[in-house]
Amino acid sequence: MSRWAWAEVSSAAIEANVRRLASNVVSAWPVEVWAVVKADGYGHGGVTAARAALAGGATGLCVALVQEGVALRAAGIDAPVLVLTEQPHDELPTAVAHGLQLTVYRTEYLDALAAAGGVDVPVHLKLDTGMQRSGARPADAVALAEAIAASPAATFEGVFTHLAVADEPDHPFTREQLDRFDAALDALSAAGHRPRLVHAANSAGAIVHPRARYSMVRPGLAIYGISPGPEVDGMVCDLGLEPALSLRARVSMVKRVAAGSRISYGLRHTFDVDTTVATVPIGYADGVPRRLFAAGGEALVGGRRRRIVGVVTMDQLMLDCGDDPVAVGDDVVLIGSQGDQQVTASEWADRLGTIGYEIVCGISARVERRPG
Numbered sequence: 290m291s292r293w294a295w296a297e298v299s300s301a302a303i304e305a306n307v308r309r310l311a312s313n314v315v316s317a318w319p320v321e322v323w324a325v326v327k328a329d330g331y332g333h334g335g336v337t338a339a340r341a342a343l344a345g346g347a348t349g350l351c352v353a354l355v356q357e358g359v360a361l362r363a364a365g366i367d368a369p370v371l372v373l374t375e376q377p378h379d380e381l382p383t384a385v386a387h388g389l390q391l392t393v394y395r396t397e398y399l400d401a402l403a404a405a406g407g408v409d410v411p412v413h414l415k416l417d418t419g420m421q422r423s424g425a426r427p428a429d430a431v432a433l434a435e436a437i438a439a440s441p442a443a444t445f446e447g448v449f450t451h452l453a454v455a456d457e458p459d460h461p462f463t464r465e466q467l468d469r470f471d472a473a474l475d476a477l478s479a480a481g482h483r484p485r486l487v488h489a490a491n492s493a494g495a496i497v498h499p500r501a502r503y504s505m506v507r508p509g510l511a512i513y514g515i516s517p518g519p520e521v522d523g524m525v526c527d528l529g530l531e532p533a534l535s536l537r538a539r540v541s542m543v544k545r546v547a548a549g550s551r552i553s554y555g556l557r558h559t560f561d562v563d564t565t566v567a568t569v570p571i572g573y574a575d576g577v578p579r580r581l582f583a584a585g586g587e588a589l590v591g592g593r594r595r596r597i598v599g600v601v602t603m604d605q606l607m608l609d610c611g612d613d614p615v616a617v618g619d620d621v622v623l624i625g626s627q628g629d630q631q632v633t634a635s636e637w638a639d640r641l642g643t644i645g646y647e648i649v650c651g652i653s654a655r656v657e658r659r660p661g
């Protein structure tokens with residue numbers, strides 16, 4: 290054991306989550322699941338996540354960067370891999386050499402792809418239907434499809450968009466985006482362009498909005514068993530998705546402190562009564578936010594919730610264990626289950642005013658990922 294802080298990642302949970310999502314999106318027509326494994330599989334390990342997702346029935350993978358696709362290929366994964374945005378042109382020879390599918394929204398990119406030696410590279414046309422992040426205007430869809438058709442560098446494999454508020458089930462903007470997308474699909478079809486894959490749904494889209502499923506869905510967070518937002522918690526729970534990652538450590542030091550003592554940088558916490566403090570060797574350099582103390586963060590020791598006391602430091606934090614017995618080497622669960630207690634990434638996110646995505650992506654490379 291290299292250090293007393295690590296993450297455990299359950300491939301079985303990711304596999305089961307993908308299976309559950311896939312069976313949930315089955316409809317009158319076949320819907321493919323392409324699992325989003327960018328950002329090192331949302332902190333779970335990109336290759337681990339990819340293998341588990343494929344075992345669970347995913348037929349393709351999505352990444353943000355060419356290098357993330359290269360890492361999958363280096364691990365022997367030969368499933369289709371889509372890079373979700375246009376990339377610097379000097380990355381294109383690498384993308385071509387590794388058989389990655391590419392996202393296109395400008396004709397210059399097709400020229401760059403040809404210059405990079407691309408021949409019949411499967412491309413997906415990205416349309417921006419309102420998120421204002423990346424993608425072509427829907428009005429330009431047909432012109433871009435014509436450019437793809439005319440380019441020897443590319444074949445028109447897919448067309449897609451991305452939803453801004455899919456995790457707010459009643460928000461009218463999803464319908465507006467899908468209306469714009471459908472109008473663009475009609476225009477493409479009328480011009481004779483009907484790519485095999487049509488996709489719009491992230492996790493929340495796939496779970497909440499049947500209309501957004503088209504012929505493929507792109508779930509990310511849900512395959513890791515984390516809810517994309519509070520308004521879809523219930524549906525994530527009904528689907529039986531289970532968190533795949535737990536963040537664990539061992540107590541590295543135990544001490545009794547007297548009432549009136551203060552603790553950690555800034556001495557921001559004062560003990561009201563005598564108590565036992567356990568030091569845990571994990572800190573903000575590992576992805577436990579410094580402000581989790583002020584936000585009321587808790588971890589599990591001996592099957593009970595223990596308050597973080599004092600600001601989280603770079604490599605260590607402290608827990609108030611009251612008068613319960615605790616010893617060096619005891620198991621600490623920062624995210625995960627112990628006994629009948631559970632702390633989730635979503636709980637951290639709620640406390641910190643952020644989203645589960647940021648919590649798991651923030652667990653740093655210094656934390657070893659072990660099979661769990």
Ligand SMILES: Cc1ncc(COP(=O)(O)O)c(C=O)c1O
Nearest residue numbers: 325373451491492507508509510
């Ligand atoms: C284009 C695109 N599709 C799909 C996803 C997956 O989203 P989620 O993790 O909410 O399922 C992302 C993630 O940010 C994305 O950028």
